[in-house]
Amino acid sequence: xxxxxxxxxxxxxxxxxxxxxxxxxxxxxxxxxxxxxxxxxxxxxxxxxxxxxxxxxxxxxxxxxxxxxxxxxxxxxxxxxxxxxxxxxxxxxxxxxxxxxxxxxxxxxxxxxxxxxxxxxxxxxxxxxxxxxxxxxxxxxxxxxxxxxxxxxxxxxxxxxxxxxxxxxxxxxxxxxxxxxxxxxxxxxxxxxxxxxxxxxxxxxxxxxxxxxxxxxxxxxxxxxxxxxxxxxxxxxxxxxxxxxxxxxxxxxxxxxxxxxxxxxxxxxxxxxxxxxxxxxxxxxxxxxxxxxxxxxxxxxxxxxxxxxxxxxxxxxxxxxxxxxxxxxxxxxxxxxxxxxxxxxxxxxxxx
Numbered sequence: 218x219x220x221x222x223x224x225x226x227x228x229x230x231x232x233x234x235x236x237x238x239x240x241x242x243x244x245x246x247x248x249x250x251x252x253x254x255x256x257x258x259x260x261x262x263x264x265x266x267x268x269x270x271x272x273x274x275x276x277x278x279x280x281x282x283x284x285x286x287x288x289x290x291x292x293x294x295x296x297x298x299x300x301x302x303x304x305x306x307x308x309x310x311x312x313x314x315x316x317x318x319x320x321x322x323x324x325x326x327x328x329x330x331x332x333x334x335x336x337x338x339x340x341x342x343x344x345x346x347x348x349x350x351x352x353x354x355x356x357x358x359x360x361x362x363x364x365x366x367x368x369x370x371x372x373x374x375x376x377x378x379x380x381x382x383x384x385x386x387x388x389x390x391x392x393x394x395x396x397x398x399x400x401x402x403x404x405x406x407x408x409x410x411x412x413x414x415x416x417x418x419x420x421x422x423x424x425x426x427x428x429x430x431x432x433x434x435x436x437x438x439x440x441x442x443x444x445x446x447x448x449x450x451x452x453x454x455x456x457x458x459x460x461x462x463x464x465x466x467x468x469x470x471x472x473x474x475x476x477x478x479x480x481x482x483x484x485x486x487x488x489x490x491x492x493x494x495x496x497x498x499x500x501x502x503x504x505x506x507x508x509x510x511x512x513x514x515x516x517x518x519x520x521x522x523x524x525x526x527x528x529x530x531x532x533x534x535x536x537x538x539x540x541x542x543x544x545x546x547x548x549x550x551x552x553x554x555x556x557x558x559x560x561x562x563x564x565x566x567x568x569x
Contacts, residue, residue: 220322220350223255223315224248233298243298245308259361262312266561267363270294270316271351274503275323276373277535279340279415282503285540286371286416290316292538292550293368300554306562311366314358319347341413344373348414351377359385359529366560368553369534371416371503372407372493375399379419379489380428382529386487397529398483399432402518403493404461404506406437408446416503416535424455433457433479435518436464436496436510457482461509472514476521487529490522492556494536494549501546502535512552516559523563531560 226248233243247264249255259267272290277283302308322343330336351374358365359382367378379399387395401407401420409417411425423429434450437460442450450456459475470478495502498509510518522528533556536549 218255218354220317220319221315221354222318224313225251229298229313232295240302241298242300242302242306242308245302246298247309247312249312249314256357256361259312259357259363262363264310264312265364265564266311266366267314267358268311268366268368268557269314269354270368271347271370271374272316273319273323273347273370275319275326275340275347276344276371276414276416277503279337279344279373279413280371280409280417281337282371282416283540283542284503285501285537286369286503286535288538289536289549289553290368292547293536293553294550296551297554297557300558306558306565310561310565312363314354317347317350319343322346338413341415344414347374348377352381355381355530356385360388362389364528364564365530366557367530367532368557369532369536372403372405372491372534373414373416373419374534375401375407375419375489375491375532376414376422378530378532379423380426382487382489383428386529391486396428396430397487397489398430398485399489399491400435400479400483400522400526401432401491401493402435402496402510402515403491404436404438404441404495404509405493405504406434406442406446406450407493408450409443430485431455431457431483433459433482435459435475435479436461438506438509472510472517473521476518480522480525483526486527488526490519490526490528490531490560491534492518492532493534494552497552500552501537501540501544501549503537503540504535515556519556519560520563523560524566528560528564531557533557
């Protein structure tokens, strides 16, 4: 657990603004029992969802993107922990585990790499290290029968999360094999070449390694899909694509119909739910778009999938509050907080 910081009650309350006559999520959310051993303490928790962060932009930089996806975790946490605890969402449904800190890897690369090519190779090698550590944490969460909710970081983390959850659910006899389906709301396909790990190829690696079964893509921007990737996706019976243009320009189906088609295509005992914030127009990401779905439609997506799918995990990636090119948007953290609230509330509806 070299790069993971586990949170305690003091850490959580230091971010929570306690106010008389009110109760905040931060006052009710679970944390690890300090008197119990890891990972046994996970099993002891009554929480159904385990929340953790991977604030890194190494995967984005390994994909030659603009850094900054490491800046959303703390603003999200500040927003989420200070939401009201009420009948809609008390906070007791979740345990806040902690976050990864890969700052030492980033510092070594940026201090010692001689040129851009060497830096790129080093970033991609570092992503492989991140994969191992993320998988190691997630597998314990799944083994305990909990649902991981992960805030990134780059989309690259979809690979170790999906790998760990599929292995864990197979071990728990939920899945017949260590392979699971996924529904991805994203402007980009995540199916780039296997040229070393980065934020542009998590689904490709998961697919090639046998951990990804059927997967549905919703919201793809046609002008940013490489022809070789398009050729492979179009000819693959395990892939279902719903581009932004299919929904809003060509009107082949509406957004809800795309959700239904995706759900039917990935129907199984468990399904991964991925949302890359680049799919939402004007949201600050390393590869942001002026066009895309709205924040309300993203909320609809998580409510729809939360109430109807058998979610194995939720992963929200690519969001930033400040990019290395100077762009800022302080609302990204609040957006992620609302999206996670929508998903958890939807899951609690299905439990009832």
